[in-house]
Amino acid sequence: DRAKEFVAKVRDAQEFLAAVGLTADLSPITETELTLVYQDACHLLHGQKISVQPRQLLQKIPNINLKEPIDAALCCGSAGVYNMLQPDTADELGQQKVRNLLNTGAAVIASPNPGCSLQIKKHLQLQGKDTPVIHPIELLDYAIRGLKIS
Numbered sequence: 001d002r003a004k005e006f007v008a009k010v011r012d013a014q015e016f017l018a019a020v021g022l023t024a025d026l027s028p029i030t031e032t033e034l035t036l037v038y039q040d041a042c043h044l045l046h047g048q049k050i051s052v053q054p055r056q057l058l059q060k061i062p063n064i065n066l067k068e069p070i071d072a073a074l075c076c077g078s079a080g081v082y083n084m085l086q087p088d089t090a091d092e093l094g095q096q097k098v099r100n101l102l103n104t105g106a107a108v109i110a111s112p113n114p115g116c117s118l119q120i121k122k123h124l125q126l127q128g129k130d131t132p133v134i135h136p137i138e139l140l141d142y143a144i145r146g147l148k149i150s
Contacts, residue, residue, distance in 0.1 A: 012053075014050065014054040015053050017053075017057055018054075027062065028062040028148075029139060029143050029149050035065045036139075037110070038054055038111075039097075039110065039116055040072050040073060041112050041116050054136050060143075061139060067106050069101050074097065076120055077094040077097065078113070079115070091123075094123040095126075095127075098120055098124055101131075102129065106131070107132075108131065108139075108149070109132070110135070110139060
């Protein structure tokens with residue numbers, strides 16, 4: 001009962017902002033249109049059932065062209081300590097995930113989970129790519145403060 005009570009009080013920042021309504025004026029974070037892909041984090045997608053809200057928030061940023069990977073619900077291979085316990089399978093998943101994220105043509109990958117971000121960055125590097133991986137809240141922060149991403 002205590003756990004259920006606690007869970008009822010906890011919200012992801014993206015879920016919270018989507019629910020209360022983001023009222024801040026948002027500025028473009030690049031001079032031209034930015035093609036962006038959102039990487040679902042397993043804990044949000046499967047555990048907390050959060051998928052639409054981050055996308056809704058990102059689409060509020062001017063000049064964002066949000067793309068969807070063909071395997072949005074597939075794990076990137078990080079999964080907590082999974083990449084340490086099953087490194088071969090984790091590497092296969094990471095390679096596939098990065099390939100599919102890049103196939104969207106996105107210039108930036110938005111990832112809300114540090115483990116996913118590390119896994120994606122690792123496989124981007126192994127594939128010789130330097131596509132930035134940025135937390136969605138950081139992108140909103142840039143837009144609220146009127147900053148450009150570099």
